[in-house]
Amino acid sequence: MISTLISKVDPFLRTQNRRLVSSAFLLQVATAGLSYAAILLMARNMKVEEFGKYTYLNSWVMIVAILAGFGMPQSVVQLLGKYSSQKKPGKAWSLIRYSYQFSLISSILLSFSIYFVCRYLGDWEDAWVLCATLVPLFTITNLQVGLGRVVEKVATALMITHVIRHLTVIVAVVAGMVFAFDVVANSLFLWIAIVSFVAVVQQGRKIIPHFQWSDELVKKSEKKKWLSASLPFLGLTAGIFLIEQVDLLLIGFFEGEKGVALYAVASKVAYLVSFIYVAMTTSLAPKLSRLHHSGDKKSLRQLVNQAGKIMFISAIIVGAMVIGGKDVILNLMGEQYLPVADTLVLLVIAHMLFSFVGLSDSLLSMSGMQTKTFILYLISILSNFGLTVYLVPIYGLLGAAIGHLVAKVIFVIGVKITVRKYINLY
Structure with missing residues (x-):
């Protein structure tokens, strides 16, 4: 075969x-290799309850970040291609600025939903601030990966974020093994938040200069069109994630x-x-x-x-x-x-x-x-x-x-x- x-x-x-x-x-x-290495190390070296807590809350952070992005990481790729063919660089730059503004505001607002996850789905109130901090970082990361696709820098964008994120977990767990201390979920969330912030800044420095064209005043009706174009992608992206994760999210409630x-x-x-x-x-x-x-x-x-x-x-x-x-x-x-x-x-x-x-x-x-x-x-x-x-x-x-x-x-x-x-x- x-x-x-x-x-x-x-x-x-x-x-x-x-x-x-x-x-x-x-x-x-x-x-994938780094992801499985991280899972293997966490499963073997963390307490089962701490590993479960990290996995469960990390899944919630990812789904909230997807919802906060409102499908813009995907729709921006489509719209920028349209404006590029129409030779409208000003409108393209306005779209990017609006995407950042909308994603940042929506992610900050939705990040507070993590409190209810920690409060009502488990006894994890000690982790909600750290997890809530990750929501805007993951949301902006997803947007910048989408922009990376437009300028053929997706490999750069993914390397800076996804690879570094897995390496952070691996280093933290290995450090726990070497120095004989328990690795807990909250410490992982803290290190991921710090590294993700640095990664978002570095990712932006690699990608944003490709789009710094002349600005253009955009009407509210145009912004509504952008949001309307993003909505189908939001449903699609959330669907792709949830078809793999909905059972895990429910198990946290039952088990x-x-x-x-x-x-x-x-x-x-x-x-x-x-x-x-x-x-x-x-x-x-x-x-x-x-x-x-x-x-x-x-x-x-x-x-x-x-x-x-x-x-x-x-x-x-x-x-x-x-x-x-x-x-x-x-x-x-x-x-x-x-x-x-x-x-x-x-x-x-x-x-x-x-x-x-x-x-x-x-x-x-x-x-x-x-x-x-x-x-x-x-x-x-x-x-x-x-x-x-x-x-x-x-x-x-x-x-x-x-x-x-x-x-x-x-x-x-x-x-x-x-x-x-x-x-x-x-």
């Missing part, structure tokens, strides 16, 4: 932009820190199955967009079919390896995580089935069907929410995995039906 995958990958890369695919793919490899820690390990290990899928989706997005807008259906069909086969075969191979070595992998994290082996198997199967989507959901978004794509995500998320609420009290973490699996199947079926109905590649 591995030889089959290699035979498909080699001709596929020859037909694509090697430099674009390889650089984006390598960046994904580096980020507490320990349940979150156990499920988070199973979830992170299972996510290995989707690594090739995520990396290829990210690296091929610009190519997919160009082919779609050029009307080259033959090349578009070839890209979608070839990429889809590679994604699915790789998911089957990695999934089989993870299921076969589940006990060994979980034991690396710590003996306390061995009880989630069955949960891990269900989550792996969910990711294997999800890879069947291929580039279909990206194709829908590129075709201006962000709203339809969001509706599909929403249906899946609500299904996951309902099943998790019903099944977790009965089956525990295994119930959450069942809900996750069913939600993924619903999404795959919905995407395939929608693509066949609205997009003609033949």
